[in-house]
Amino acid sequence: MSFRPRKQFGQHWLKNQQVLDQIIISAQLNKLDRVLEIGPGLGVLTERIFPYVDKLLAVEIDRDLCKKLVAKYGKIDNFLLLEGDFLELNLPEMLQSFPNFNNFNKVVANIPYNITGPIIEKLLGRISKPAEKPLDSIVLLVQKEVGDRLVATPNNKVYGALTVKVQYLADCEIVCDVPARDFYPKPKVDSVVVKITPRNVENPAHNPKFLDSLIKQGFASRRKMLKNNLKPVIEPEKLTEILTELGINDQARAENLSLREWINLSNHLDKVTS
Ligand code: SAH
Numbered sequence: 001m002s003f004r005p006r007k008q009f010g011q012h013w014l015k016n017q018q019v020l021d022q023i024i025i026s027a028q029l030n031k032l033d034r035v036l037e038i039g040p041g042l043g044v045l046t047e048r049i050f051p052y053v054d055k056l057l058a059v060e061i062d063r064d065l066c067k068k069l070v071a072k073y074g075k076i077d078n079f080l081l082l083e084g085d086f087l088e089l090n091l092p093e094m095l096q097s098f099p100n101f102n103n104f105n106k107v108v109a110n111i112p113y114n115i116t117g118p119i120i121e122k123l124l125g126r127i128s129k130p131a132e133k134p135l136d137s138i139v140l141l142v143q144k145e146v147g148d149r150l151v152a153t154p155n156n157k158v159y160g161a162l163t164v165k166v167q168y169l170a171d172c173e174i175v176c177d178v179p180a181r182d183f184y185p186k187p188k189v190d191s192v193v194v195k196i197t198p199r200n201v202e203n204p205a206h207n208p209k210f211l212d213s214l215i216k217q218g219f220a221s222r223r224k225m226l227k228n229n230l231k232p233v234i235e236p237e238k239l240t241e242i243l244t245e246l247g248i249n250d251q252a253r254a255e256n257l258s259l260r261e262w263i264n265l266s267n268h269l270d271k272v273t274s
Helices: 017-026 065-072 091-097 113-124 144-150 161-169 208-218 234-246 259-273
Strands: 034-038 055-060 079-083 106-110 139-144 169-177 191-198
Touching: 017 106, 017 139, 017 169, 017 191, 065 079, 065 091, 113 139, 113 144, 113 161, 113 169, 113 191, 139 144, 144 161, 144 169, 144 191, 161 169, 161 208, 161 259, 208 259, 234 259
Parallel strands: 034 055, 034 106, 055 079, 106 139
Antiparallel strands: 139 191, 169 191
């Protein structure tokens, strides 16, 4: 290995060819796709993407890696590399000078785990402000615990605020498990490949901003019942009435409510509290 992986940028090279195959297959790439890759590293995923797609835009934070990538793939005309922090870059603005690479419709990435949440939020938006042009799909390598949370169903320990917020905006599925030994250097945690497919939720919340904060409040303390977590929003007795009306057990905790129940609750509470 001619490049020493840097810890501060979460660099772990994926070395399992079958996992790389699975990532490519699940992204269902075609010749019209304009793909964004975040954190190409040494390019193991990168070089598998550009043969299949119209354009590939990659964003890499590490200057030395960028030099390597340019030396390796700089001549490929459907490939554009931007150096910078994906979370900080204003892509629409930067891409004004590269209109061919604008409007990407898919994301494929093996990202650093410490910024998974902010990356997902930047790609999907929030309940109160979804991405203006939803992507067709996002295929990501994430820490197993995060993947489990994204696909969790109610009444499950790992079903949390992240679950509800992401599932409001997208369908999530686990593509495959990726054990720590499939990376160099070996990380401390196992991983999974997830596919996130943005879509509009049926019968959306009347007040998405309110729903967003309700979820946050509701999950504030996992051991507490919803009634107690939501005390700052509504009196417990009043909430009991509303929960009963909605067919939800008044002893429920946040993790017991389905996405639909969160939306219903938000619509009801918004009416009585505003
Ligand atoms: N995709 C490669 C590398 C994965 S490691 C592979 O599968 O082997 C994560 C990569 O993300 C590294 O190359 C790291 O330098 C890059 N990276 C880390 N933080 C980043 C950020 N904020 N923006 C863009 N790239 C980042």
